Amino acid sequence: MGQNSNAQCKRRNMLQRIWSLSNWPFYLKIGLPAAVAVAVICGLSLFARNALTGQVALTQEIVDQDFGAIKQLDGIAAEVRDINGMLFRVMVFQSAGEADAAKTVEEITGLSQRIDGVIEKLARFETELATEAQLSQTSAVKEELAKYKGAIDWVASMLEIDFASAVSFVAPFDENYRNMIGIIDEMVAGVVTDSQDSAQRAAADASTTVLLLLVVAGVGLAISAAVAFTVAIGTTRSISHIADATLILAKGENADAVDIDRLARRDELGAIVTSLQVFKDNIARIAAMREEQEAMQQKAEAQRRETMSELAEELERSVMEVADALGDAMGRMRNETDLMTNIATETNNQASAANGATSEASANIQAVASASEELSVSIEEISRQVVLSNEVTEQAVGHAGETSATVEELSRSAERIGDVVALINEVASQTNLLALNATIEAAR
Missing domain, CATH: 1.20.1270 (Substrate Binding Domain Of Dnak; Chain:A; Domain 2)
Known part of the structure; x- marks a missing residue:
């Protein structure tokens, strides 16, 4: 039991000597505040880098995904509008007798092929940019496009046989068209809303990041100042004690009151303390x-x-x-x-x-x-x-x-x-x- 107590006491004394500021070399004392400041700066830089990386990633997501989705959806909507407009234009010219029926059929067949291209764009959008919530909407648009294409194909086949019967199917085209455009516009609005939410979230994250940077910078500055102040005060106090002891020994008055063991240290001032011990011994010998x-x-x-x-x-x-x-x-x-x-x-x-x-x-x-x-x-x-x-x-x-x-x-x-x-x-x-x-x- 006594051996364990002695071992613990020795270990505690060793730790005290290690953590004692007076035993640190001067290059460590002087470099410690700078090292703390550098560590704080590195931490701030790393934190700022991560925060900025997140901001850039979010901005890139908004630009690449949201803006890309909006661009593709707007392109699809414009394509559908153009197909619908061309269809009505062809029908108007055909009803006015100003167009060749064969040529009209050829143009309507071209519109059907363009619808196939729109369906391919929607499929590519689903693969590259669509979210889980947008997949059902794109499926609905593709269904409407398939219906729209089927109707166009039927109109093309009926146009040469019975123009009046073909015209009777034009009215349902408009409802089908409105459904497609409504879904696409809804998808665009959803993407815009998501982009706004992402932008607001990015702004909030940026504000939080700035605040955290300020807080971390303040804490780092306080830690650096505290370390520098502690090192300066400890070193100044140690030098003052050594100077007082030196003055007392130099006067030769009450030399026994100087406790050299209390001034013992392992830094560059340790040699001076050792010299003071020799000085004190010489004074005692002379006395x-x-x-x-x-x-x-x-x-x-x-x-x-x-x-x-x-x-x-x-x-x-x-x-x-x-x-x-x-x-x-x-x-x-x-x-x-x-x-x-x-x-x-x-x-x-x-x-x-x-x-x-x-x-x-x-x-x-x-x-x-x-x-x-x-x-x-x-x-x-x-x-x-x-x-x-x-x-x-x-x-x-x-x-x-x-x-x-x-x-x-x-x-x-x-x-x-x-x-x-x-x-x-x-x-x-x-x-x-x-x-x-x-x-x-x-x-x-």
Whole structure:
């Protein structure tokens, strides 16, 4: 059951692809409206040809059959009238005694032969042109002609024997003649009526044909216009969608919103859609590379900040250790200064008797005081350098971009601090030496 459903789905998709306008090649799209128009024109031409053929056949039937029948019937009627007139003419001349009886008989015999010719014409008319309704009429005419001929033959035979008896049969000739002419005229009128009916039918058929031609032409024109409009709108819409997708991809904004599969087609624009897919893939690849690069930059920036922070913390610890060491040194120097002051005081008390020694000791004490002042200045310088080191450390933390310059400055500050420490040690050594000298002098 599932296989049948899949097969039906595939078949339906295949039919949709076949009938989809986007999968038709452009020569077919462009040629389809023209082909429809040509087909409509061919259909109109064929329809018009058939209609005109019917009209021509009907007209030919009217001309050949109806007009031919009328012509032959008129000829037969004229022949009968002429025979009847000749018969009466011969009888008149014979009654007036102005004609030879033998010659009159010969003329009447000729009229009988002419009647045979009329009968042959009627037989030919029956074979070639007569309709089913006219066959009974032609049979009646032939019967009347046979009677008429029989009467003429009897008159011819009686004319030389008894003219009065022959004349007595002339009156029935007129009735027989009128019957023949009436039937022939009726046949002619019937043919004329049929011709008029055929002509009216032909005119009606012509009007119907013209109307049908107009309707078919209008329908064909509408179909051609609809096909052309459908092809134009479908192609224009497809090109517009492809152009919009191309513009979006060219801007590089929201490329994921472009559904290339929806634009897939098998006509000449299919290559452009395939190129758009490659374009979209390249944009996605570039975006991924850009994101990866930004991630790497952020990671490198974080590592750099972490490294600079570690360096700043390490530098701060070093500076604090130096500051602590300087503080300890200053404390020891203060203790030694206090000790030396006490020693000097005691020495001054013990050497009160020796003025010269005392004066010299006082000078030494003044020297110690001067050294102490220098030591105080050095301590202030150290404090200032410590503060400067803290500021430099804060600047190093806040301005990671200037780390190298700050580290160099801190290195120079550390060197200066080392110089100050060395100076303090030297001053302390001199102070100890002066105190020792003062003690020696006081002992003297």
